[in-house]
Amino acid sequence: MSKLLQGKTIAITGAATGIGRAVAIEMARQGADISIGYLGPIQDSSVASLRDEIESVPISRQFLAIPGDISDVETSKTLIKCTVEKFGKLDAFVSNAGVCQFHDFLTMPKELYDRTVAVNLNGAFYAVQAAANQMVLQGTGGSIIAISSISALVGGAGQTHYTPTKAGVLSLMQSCATALGKHGIRCNAILPGTIRTALNEEDLANKEKREYMEGRIPLGRTGVPEDIAGPAVFLASDLSRYMVCSPLPATTHHPRGDSANRGA
Secondary structure (H helix, E strand, C coil), X not given: CCCCCCCCEEEEECCCCHHHXXXXXXXXXXXXXXXXXXXXXXCCHHHHHHHHHHHCCCCCCCEEEEECXXXXXXXXXXXXXXXXHHHCCCCEEEECCCCCCCCCXXXXXXXXXXXXXXXXXXXXXXXXXXXXXXXXXXXCCEEEEEECCHHHCCCCCCCCCCHHHHHHHHHHHHHHHHHHHHHCEEEEEXXXXXXXXXXXXXXXXXXXXXXXXXXXXXXXXXXXXXXXXXXXXXXXXXXXXXXXXXCXXXXXXXXXXXXXXXXX
């Protein structure tokens, strides 16, 4: 069976667990060498097990793990620099790192709000910028994929700090698609619904909450991280060579970002 990502090098942030981990494993199975960013510590058992799983893939793939806090601009620069030093290039990038701690809006502590924005939105911006600069330098295009959330489109009473960051990630991909298209760089966002990860483990353990969430899903079940891996592989592959996350309607787009109607 042919591998959709054969010979590609892909970097993924927040990939020690959850969605990022599932994406890393499936991309390795599809032939890619994998570089991940993770929060730390350096000796992380989840990273060690991920390394073992990726390096055991038939026709063994290479693996690199770089610790660091994604909210620090230097973390993303280091991840991309180390990736290129080891593998010689960067073909695709997945901005996945994120946090979500539910909290009441009226009593939201500043520290929780600031940390959520710093990781989810600022971190995504820094990471995408670092990856894009490398792809522009290479001159061969590439694919940038951001893991946003359905929360980018709908509100949540306990997520007033989280949903704006995911809306921002979606908007970031829309703007980057227009900014980077001339370099052959495709930018897309994936907006998962309820996926079983450590972020929502406590909520899904509650039978009433779980059944409520499942009742809103056409397939009748919550997702698992592996459900997001397939779409990510597609967007990193050449099968999506003409797909970008573009704002609509196209007639309102202005290259310099001017509003179509400043009085609106």
